[in-house]
Amino acid sequence: MQEADDELAAALEKANPQDTVNWFGSDRLLPYHLAVIISHESMHIGQIIAFCYALGIKIPEFVTNNWALSGD
Structure with a gap:
């Protein structure tokens, strides 16, 4: 994961924040796209x-680790 980060x-x-991404026919700035x-x-x-929570199952470890949750 660190390598990907x-x-x-x-x-x-x-990246140039002024670059645009085509969104369904409209150009949007790169920061908008990333947000x-x-x-x-x-x-x-x-x-x-x-x-x-609804199913009473354990929250996956990758979620609890990345989102600071207890996992209960």
């Missing part, structure tokens, strides 16, 4: 946590 950090350091991706990922983590 390092690669992402290196890519972000080289939406992060927000979307957070929503999915929230869904995983909610399902685990």
Whole structure:
């Protein structure tokens, strides 16, 4: 995981915040695109946590470690 984090950090350091990404026919600045991706990922983590609580199962370790949860 650290290797992936390092690669992402290196890519972000080289990125130009004025670069755009085509979003369904509209150009959006790179920071907007990244913020939406992060927000979307957070929503999915929230869904995983909610399902685990609802089903009474242990929250996956990668979630508890990355989101500072007890896992209970």
